[in-house]
Amino acid sequence: MKNNLGKLIFFIILTVTIYADGFTTDFKLSKNNPYVKESIILTVDVNQTDDSSVMLFKFDIKKSKDYIFNRIDIKTEDNYHNVKIKYIYKIYPLKSGDIDIGFNLIQMITTDEKLAYSFSGDRDNVRGLNKTDIPISLNPVTIKVKALPKDTQIVGDFRLDYKIKKDKVKAYEPIPIDVTIKGKGYLPLDLNLIPKSDKYSIFQEVKSKLYTVDYSLALSAKSSFKLDDIIINGFNPKLEKSYKLIIPKHQFSVTTPNISKLVDSVNNPELLSKELIDWEKVISFFKYLFIFILGFITAKLIDFNKISKIEESSFIDKIKNTKKDKELLRLLLAKDSIKYKKEIYLLDNLIYGDKKGSFSDIKNSLIIKERI
Structure with missing residues (x-):
């Protein structure tokens, strides 16, 4: 007898815990056998276990041609001599087979006295933090990536909408076509929707936003054709x-x-009449020509800057999510103690000094500074 109990979805969790000098690192993968270009979530927990010193950490995934990634979140718990940091990444494998995901981790050790000394200068002369940087060697996490079916172009759950605005035109008049692809997954922005042909010219502009990619297309031809x-x-x-x-x-x-x-069968003809020049069509043609040029330039500029922008936005979110002055102080020290020396000084004065100033004012000024 066949029982239909519905569809069961299993989440494969790979957990690896590493014990180091004074702290532990814990790695969790949402899936260790994804398909090519299927997103997986990697969560990394760094927890201080030795409370005799002040510890800071710098962690990131190593870059590789075998995968792309972006950090989507970072969470910190600001307990005295008990740092707890959670890093969350989204990773897209780009080839099948075994892929090693490598890591960079630096453990920074200092003391309360050295930390206080680093803020002993005046407002514009914050001293550098005296600390010991220790590169930590971490074993890579290996994932087994499955190949995609042949000729697969997009990976994920997507749907398509399109609109052909007109199909009867004059020679070389632009034929506008709008295409929208929505969904979640891996959708390359350089996807060529319409194949090249000697029968027509193609102009294409691509705009992307969260879960949506819009294609503004225009075709131009001298004679009738079938797509x-x-x-x-x-x-x-x-x-x-x-x-x-x-x-x-x-x-x-x-x-x-x-x-x-x-x-023209007449000598010295009159000026061209309005009937021979359809200015509306001329303007429309140059409009779509502009779209083509703009799309070409945009395509040349698209690279991994998108990931960088996501990381910058992620750091702003971390600033917003800080609830305590000590938590924000530790975040800035781990990020860049020189770049944020003014804010670090203000926070130190707020925590250990004359208590003047406002935590919310410091946080808001940081957010504005990051957005400039």
């Missing part, structure tokens, strides 16, 4: 199922001007 089915091959790793996003084939009618009407 075959546009098929985007997708794969949903959670369902382990392939699917297709389709824009159905479409016939476009392009009117070619009558050459005989363009031949």
Whole structure:
């Protein structure tokens, strides 16, 4: 007898705990056998166990051509001589097979006296923190990545909407086509929706935002043509199922001007009449030409700056989430004690000095400073 109990979803958690001198590191993977370009979540906990000294930590994933990543969160607990930091990353493997994810970790050790001494200068002359930096060697975490079905272009759960604004035009008049792909997963921004052809020219501009990519397309041709089915091959790793996003084939009618009407049989002709020049179409053509040029330049500029911006935004969120002055102080010391020397001095004065100033004012000024 066959029992249908519904679909069960299992989350594979890989946990590795490493004990080092005075602290532990704990690694957790949401999945250790993903598909290529399937996102996995890595959580790293760094916990101080030796309370005899002040400890700070700098941690990050090593860069590699085998994967891309971005840090999506960092949480800290500011307990006296008991640092607890949680780093959360999203990782996309880019090839199949075994992939080693490497790490960089620096343990920084100091004392309360040295920490206080670093703030003993005046407001504009905060002393450098006297500390001992210890590079920590961490074993990589290995994931076994499964290959995608052949010809897969996008990975995740996506849907497609499109709009062909007109299919009857004059020769070389732009044919606007809007395409929107929405969903979660790995969607490359350099996806070429319409294949190249000698029958038409293609102009394309791409705009992306959270869970959505918009394609503004324009085709230009001198004669009628047919656009075959546009098929985007997708794969949903959670369902382990392939699917297709389709824009159905479409016939476009392009009117070619009558050459005989363009031949002038009169000497010294009058100025071109308004009927021979459709200024609205001319303006429309240059509009889509501008879109093409802008899209080309934008494509050249797209790189991993997006990940950098996410990391900068993540640091602003960490500042916003701090609840105590000591918590914010430790965050700034771990990030860059020179860059934030003014704010570190103000926080130190607020905690250990004359108590003048406002924690919220310092935090707000930091947020404004990071956004500039």
